[in-house]
Amino acid sequence: MTTETTTRVVTRQAGPQYDVDELYEGVLKANTLHLARAITLIESQRHEHRELADQLLTKLLPHTGKSLRIGLSGVPGAGKSTFTEAFGTYVTGEKHRIAVLAIDPSSPKTKGSILGDKTRMEHLATNPDAYIRPTPSGCTLGGVARRTREAMLICEAAGYDIILVETVGVGQSEIAVAQMTDVFVLVLVPGGGDELQGIKKGIVELADVLVVNKADGDLERAADRAKGSYQNALQLLYPSTSKWIPPVLKVSSVENRGIDTVWETLVDFKDVKQEDGQFEKRRMAQARDWMWSEVGDNLMEALRAHPAVNAMIGELEGEVAHSRATPSAAAKAMMEAFVKGSYRP
Amino acid sequence: MTTETTTRVVTRQAGPQYDVDELYEGVLKANTLHLARAITLIESQRHEHRELADQLLTKLLPHTGKSLRIGLSGVPGAGKSTFTEAFGTYVTGEKHRIAVLAIDPSSPKTKGSILGDKTRMEHLATNPDAYIRPTPSGCTLGGVARRTREAMLICEAAGYDIILVETVGVGQSEIAVAQMTDVFVLVLVPGGGDELQGIKKGIVELADVLVVNKADGDLERAADRAKGSYQNALQLLYPSTSKWIPPVLKVSSVENRGIDTVWETLVDFKDVKQEDGQFEKRRMAQARDWMWSEVGDNLMEALRAHPAVNAMIGELEGEVAHSRATPSAAAKAMMEAFVKGSYRP
Numbered sequence: 052m053t054t055e056t057t058t059r060v061v062t063r064q065a066g067p068q069y070d071v072d073e074l075y076e077g078v079l080k081a082n083t084l085h086l087a088r089a090i091t092l093i094e095s096q097r098h099e100h101r102e103l104a105d106q107l108l109t110k111l112l113p114h115t116g117k118s119l120r121i122g123l124s125g126v127p128g129a130g131k132s133t134f135t136e137a138f139g140t141y142v143t144g145e146k147h148r149i150a151v152l153a154i155d156p157s158s159p160k161t162k163g164s165i166l167g168d169k170t171r172m173e174h175l176a177t178n179p180d181a182y183i184r185p186t187p188s189g190c191t192l193g194g195v196a197r198r199t200r201e202a203m204l205i206c207e208a209a210g211y212d213i214i215l216v217e218t219v220g221v222g223q224s225e226i227a228v229a230q231m232t233d234v235f236v237l238v239l240v241p242g243g244g245d246e247l248q249g250i251k252k253g254i255v256e257l258a259d260v261l262v263v264n265k266a267d268g269d270l271e272r273a274a275d276r277a278k279g280s281y282q283n284a285l286q287l288l289y290p291s292t293s294k295w296i297p298p299v300l301k302v303s304s305v306e307n308r309g310i311d312t313v314w315e316t317l318v319d320f321k322d323v324k325q326e327d328g329q330f331e332k333r334r335m336a337q338a339r340d341w342m343w344s345e346v347g348d349n350l351m352e353a354l355r356a357h358p359a360v361n362a363m364i365g366e367l368e369g370e371v372a373h374s375r376a377t378p379s380a381a382a383k384a385m386m387e388a389f390v391k392g393s394y395r396p
Numbered sequence: 397m398t399t400e401t402t403t404r405v406v407t408r409q410a411g412p413q414y415d416v417d418e419l420y421e422g423v424l425k426a427n428t429l430h431l432a433r434a435i436t437l438i439e440s441q442r443h444e445h446r447e448l449a450d451q452l453l454t455k456l457l458p459h460t461g462k463s464l465r466i467g468l469s470g471v472p473g474a475g476k477s478t479f480t481e482a483f484g485t486y487v488t489g490e491k492h493r494i495a496v497l498a499i500d501p502s503s504p505k506t507k508g509s510i511l512g513d514k515t516r517m518e519h520l521a522t523n524p525d526a527y528i529r530p531t532p533s534g535c536t537l538g539g540v541a542r543r544t545r546e547a548m549l550i551c552e553a554a555g556y557d558i559i560l561v562e563t564v565g566v567g568q569s570e571i572a573v574a575q576m577t578d579v580f581v582l583v584l585v586p587g588g589g590d591e592l593q594g595i596k597k598g599i600v601e602l603a604d605v606l607v608v609n610k611a612d613g614d615l616e617r618a619a620d621r622a623k624g625s626y627q628n629a630l631q632l633l634y635p636s637t638s639k640w641i642p643p644v645l646k647v648s649s650v651e652n653r654g655i656d657t658v659w660e661t662l663v664d665f666k667d668v669k670q671e672d673g674q675f676e677k678r679r680m681a682q683a684r685d686w687m688w689s690e691v692g693d694n695l696m697e698a699l700r701a702h703p704a705v706n707a708m709i710g711e712l713e714g715e716v717a718h719s720r721a722t723p724s725a726a727a728k729a730m731m732e733a734f735v736k737g738s739y740r741p
Contacts, residue, residue, distance in 0.1 A: 108722045116719055197724065204722075242636070250635050256601045284629035290595050291587070335717040342716045345727035350695040353735075371687045372680040374461055377453045377549075379542065382690035390698075 114208040122228040125238030126249035132171035133304040143180040149213040150206035155186040196227040241273035267303035359388040459553040467573040470583030471594035477516035478649040488525040494558040495551035500531040541572040586618035612648035704733040
């Protein structure tokens with residue numbers, strides 16, 4: 052007896068397939084599935100996906116920009132998720148659509164991120180006018196920041212008119228967030244005395260609005276004191292000619308108090324900045340700076356990847372750190388290895 | 397009658413001559429003439445001089461680093477020159493040797509600089525233990541900063557154990573100064589009420605020590621009030637775990653009061669930072685960062701000078717600023733032109 056077997060050959064193409072036109076149409080129709088796929092596409096590290104992503108973004112570009120881009124930072128324990136939930140619920144109640152993105156380059160790929168953790172924002176996660184996305188994973192802040200900026204553009208094209216970009220404030224991530232948003236909000240909690248917990252050197256200087264969270268129960272009086280002291284401090288530390296001195300707002304996210312004032316303050320800020328053209332100027336400068344910073348990153352990446360340069364980096368850093376070689380001489384050595392001896396400073 | 401004329405041919409070599417060994421010996425002997433020539437050499441834009449400068453700096457490197465590097469900023473009118481004069485006179489009286497350098501990239505080449513203007517520091521200019529040098533001229537902050545850092549190394553090799561690097565605070569020059577010094581001093585003047593004049597956004601955050609100058613005569617009470625308010629403000633704006641919260645010191649440069657306290661405070665700062673190794677770590681990080689920032693500058697310069705790239709910059713910046721092209725796509729276009737189509741992101 053002979054047994055015949057037929058083997059059906061299944062050719063699976065490498066990786067997921069993306070149809071730029073389909074995604075384009077879907078995003079403009081605010082189809083959440085296509086929105087998610089589009090963002091996954093731009094997060095992909097693969098070369099062929101990057102090309103498709105660039106095509107998609109270029110097509111969507113005329114539909115972007117029509118939002119208020121809000122940066123948000125605060126240490127763990129400041130109640131950022133609770134604040135975001137309350138804020139998102141409020142603005143969607145006012146007929147806005149909010150996208151919540153995150154930058155957290157330290158987040159290990161497998162563990163996921165604290166930010167964009169939908170379990171901490173249960174209501175917002177099921178709100179049809181809200182979209183929440185965890186941080187893209189990535190090794191460099193530059194790479195993560197680029198993907199987040201592009202995700203922001205896609206969300207804008209999908210009709211989200213408020214974009215919230217959060218960070219826990221690791222390394223330079225607050226600066227990256229400030230560089231891609233229109234207004235930066237810092238969430239802090241009272242420390243018991245006059246002071247606020249979570250102050251990091253330089254962070255207050257970035258903020259356009261300070262929110263004292265957890266201004267309820269035992270902490271309410273501390274919140275009042277902190278608000279007063281910080282308002283005085285900021286008044287001193289800003290040039291007297293400033294059109295905007297960061298206000299300090301008390302909020303209780305759990306009791307849902309003060310959230311409306313935060314929103315009105317952000318609208319005020321936008322109005323003030325639009326009055327003298329600063330709002331648009333800032334966005335244009337941010338776009339140009341983004342371009343140059345990508346050029347810089349690409350150049351540096353190319354240099355560091357060059358075999359001859361790569362081989363000398365460790366030693367040169369050591370020589371320079373221990374004052375055995377001048378930084379200029381070391382820089383020149385790297386440049387010469389990179390352009391194979393034809394470099395003329 | 398015939399007249400014979402002989403023409404003596406003088407072959408003049410292009411530009412001044414520099415003998416690296418002679419300069420090396422002279423600098424180590426603290427010969428001011430050689431010190432000045434050495435700094436002029438490193439300020440030169442000419443390629444052959446740059447090579448000699450690198451040789452000289454490498455030879456001198458083991459003799460550098462033995463100083464306290466102090467950054468100083470304050471708006472015009474804050475009395476920086478008077479303060480520097482008083483400070484320099486005091487520390488030389490305590491057997492130190494002080495070099496005063498400046499960073500002022502906006503200073504037009506022909507007009508000279510306000511900083512390093514010896515007529516404003518008459519006593520210090522004739523003090524044998526002080527050396528004053530105006531800002532190097534230059535188009536880019538990066539170029540000016542590099543020359544100043546190198547001048548600093550040469551002064552250290554010549555035995556100056558206090559280096560003061562001043563700036564009027566144009567653009568990013570304060571940040572450049574903070575990146576090459578151990579401690580940053582901000583000089584401000586009372587404004588009449590509680591506030592201090594000359595506050596610039598972000599500048600207080602850079603400072604390790606604040607000096608309220610002109611605390612004499614009519615302004616003395618205002619200086620007292622300002623000192624109190626700013627001390628409170630800084631207490632709030634620094635993490636409670638900070639080992640150093642910038643003190644606010646009252647000084648009258650003309651009446652020579654408070655200068656000794658400034659010096660003692662700087663010595664304190666160095667002690668605090670050396671206790672946990674921060675002082676050395678900071679210098680090592682600054683040296684490494686200087687190397688990478690030169691590499692970055694060199695790469696960007698090479699890219700911008702590339703004819704194909706140069707031709708597209710204006711248009712790309714416009715496209716990007718007006719949201720007609722994504723910054724990533726524009727960056728890629730430049731990279732491709734730079735590496736002639738072989739660029740793979």
